[in-house]
Amino acid sequence: MNIEKVLILGLNGGFGKLFSNLLAEEGLSIFGIDLAPQPDKLAKCARYLCGDLSQPDENMLAIARQVDCLLICLPESVAFVALEHFIPAMSADALIVDTLSVKTTLAQKVTNIREDLQLLSINPMFAPDLGFRDNNVVTVQLSSGLRSDNFISLMQKWGAHVTSMTASEHDRQTAITQVATHAAIISFGICLTELGYDPNKALPISTPVHRTLLALFARITNQAPEIYWRIQVDNPYAAQAREAMSASLKQLADMAYANHQQEFYNALTRSKETLSPCLEELIAYASRIFQI
Template identity: 30%
Template sequence: MTTVPYPSERHAIVVGAAGSIGRMLCEQLSASGLHVLGVDLATIQAPQGYDVMQGDVCAPSPLLCQRLATAHLLVLALSEKVLLQALPGLLPHLALDCLLVETLSIKNTFATLIRDVSLPQAVAGLNPMFSGDLPPEGRPVVVVPYQPDAALDDLCERLESRGMRLFTLTAQQHDHAMALLQTVGHSMVLAFGHTLAASGVPLAQLIELGPPPFKVMLCLLARMMTNHPDVYWEIQAGNPASATARENAFAQLQRLDIHARNDAHVEFLAAMASLRNHLEPAQPQLAASCRQLFEVIQAYAPGPMGEGAGLSSHRDRIDRIDDQLIDLIAQRLDIIREVAGSKKGSSTAVMQPERVRQVVSRCTKRGRTLNVPAELIEQLYHAIIEQSCQIEYDVVGGPRQTLLDVTPEVFSQTGVR
C-alpha cells in the first residue's frame, strides 16, 4: 500500500464513524493523506490518525456545519432510514466541490432521489463487499457513480492505493448483483439458524457432533449476529430484486423436496451434474479452498463448550494447524515460481524493496490485531521472502542479493541476521 501524493489540505468527514464500515473508511482515507473527521452519535474512543466529533447529523451543531462547509468529501456510512433523515439538514452546508458518498447496501432508493433532486455536487455510492473489521487489502469495493467528476477519480485512486479492488456498477446492476451475492446466502443462513433453534436440540450437542459443513454454516450465522439487524433487513426488504431471489431459492428447495419424496434419484443425479458443470472451471480450486476452510474450522473447534480439553486434544489441534501452515507455505512458493516466470519474461528485477516493505508492514499490522509479536512476523517473513527470492534467482538468473543487503531497515527490530 502507498500514500497518494495529493495536496494535504483536503478534508473529509465520515458520518457513522463508530460503525465498522465508517471506522474502516476513516482509517483508510486518513492513511491515504486526507484530513479526516469522524462523526457519530455514539462516543468514539480517540483513534490514531484522524479527529472525531460526537454529534447528531439529523440536527447538526453549528460546529459541525462549519466543518461541513470546508469538506471536500462527505461519506455517509449510515442506514438508509437515518441517511434520508439527515440529508436535508446537511446538503445546504456543503461546498459545491464536495463529493457526497453513501455506503448503503441497496442503491435503488438513493438513485431515485438523486435523479429527482438536482444536486450541484458530485455524488457516488460505495459498497465494501466485506465487514469493516477485516483488512481491506485485496478485497472488492463496488463504486456507483451517480454524478461523477474528478473528485470521484481522486477517491477511487486513494482506495486503490490502500489495496482495495474497485468495480464500477450502475445502481440497478448493483442491486441485482447483491440479490445473488447477499440476499440468497443471508436468507439461507437465517433459515438454517431458525431451524436449529426450533429443533429443541441443545446447541452444545450439535456443535460437538457437527461435521465441517454444519460448523461453517454455524460460524456464518454467528458472524451475522455480530452486525446490526438493520444491515440484513435492508438487504432483504429494501432491494427490489430480493423477493425474486428468495422465490428462486425457495423453488430450488421445493424441487429437492419433490425429488426426495418421490424417490426421483435419476432427476437428483441430473441436477447434481448440472451444478457440477455450472461450477467449471472454478470447481477444483473452490473445492480445495473448502478443504482448507474445513481444516481451520476443525482446528479451532472447542471441546465440550471449551471444557475438559486434555493435552492430547490440544496437541491434535496444533498438529492440524501446523499441517495448514505447511500447505499454505507450499502454495505461496508455487505462486512465487509463477511470478519468477513472469519476471523473466518481462525482464523485471528479482529484488523489489518497496514490495518487501509493503508485505512485512501489512503482515505486522495484521499480526498486531491478533496479538502476534512483530518480532515473530518479521523473522518468519525474512525466511519466507529470502527463500522466495532464491527461487526467483534460480529462474531469472543474475547476481544474487540478500534481503539484509537491500532492505536492512525492514528487519532491524528483530535481530535477524
C-alpha cells in the same frame, strides 16, 4: 483534484472508524459527527461533533462547507434525511460517498439534484472488522469526477478488489450475493432451533461443511441484526431471491419424497455447470477453509 478534508457522518460505526483510520494515515484531515458524546477510542478525527444527523445544526453544516468529501456511514433511514440537509451545504466539486446497501433508491433520490457535485456510492462486501485487503467493493458512480476517481484509487491502494456497476446491476446482483446468501444461512440457523439443536451433542460428530455453515451463522448473530434486516427488506429484488430459495428447497423436498434420484443428480449437474467458470477455484477455496 485531490481529497484533503473529509467529514464522516457516523464516525463511531464500523465503517466510520475503518475509514477514519485509513484516511488519516493518508494524511487527510478527518472530521466526524455521531450521537455519542465523545468519538470512539478507535476512531481518528481532528474535530468531533455530537449531534442528531437527522436534524443537523449550523456547526455541523459549517464543517460540511469546509470539506471536499462527505462520507456517509449511516443506516438508510438516517442517511436520506441527512442528505437533504448536507447536499445544499457542500461546496462545488465536492465528493459525496455513501456505503448504503441498496443503490437504486439512492440513485432516484440524489441524481440531478446538484450537477456540480461528485456522487460515488460504494458497497463494501465485507464487515468492517475484516478491512479492505483482498475483499470486494462495488462502486456506482452516480456523478463521476477526479475526486471520485481518487477515492476509488485509495480503496485499491488499501487492497480492495473494486468492481463498477450501475445502481440496477448492483441491486440485482446483491439480491443473490447478499439477500439469498444471508437468507440461506439465517434459515439454517432458525432450522437448528426448530430441531432442538444441541451443540454439545452435534459438534463432536459434525462435518467440516456443518461447522463452516454453523460458523457463518454464528458470525451473523454476532453482528447488528439491523444490517441483515435492512438487506432483506430494502433490496427491490429481495422477495424474488427469497422466493427462488424457497422454491429450490421445495424442489429438493419433492425429489426426496418422490424418490426421484436421477432428477436430484440432474439438478446438481446443472448447478455445477452454473459454477463452471470458477469451479476449480471454488473447490480449492473450500479445501483451504476445511484445512483451517
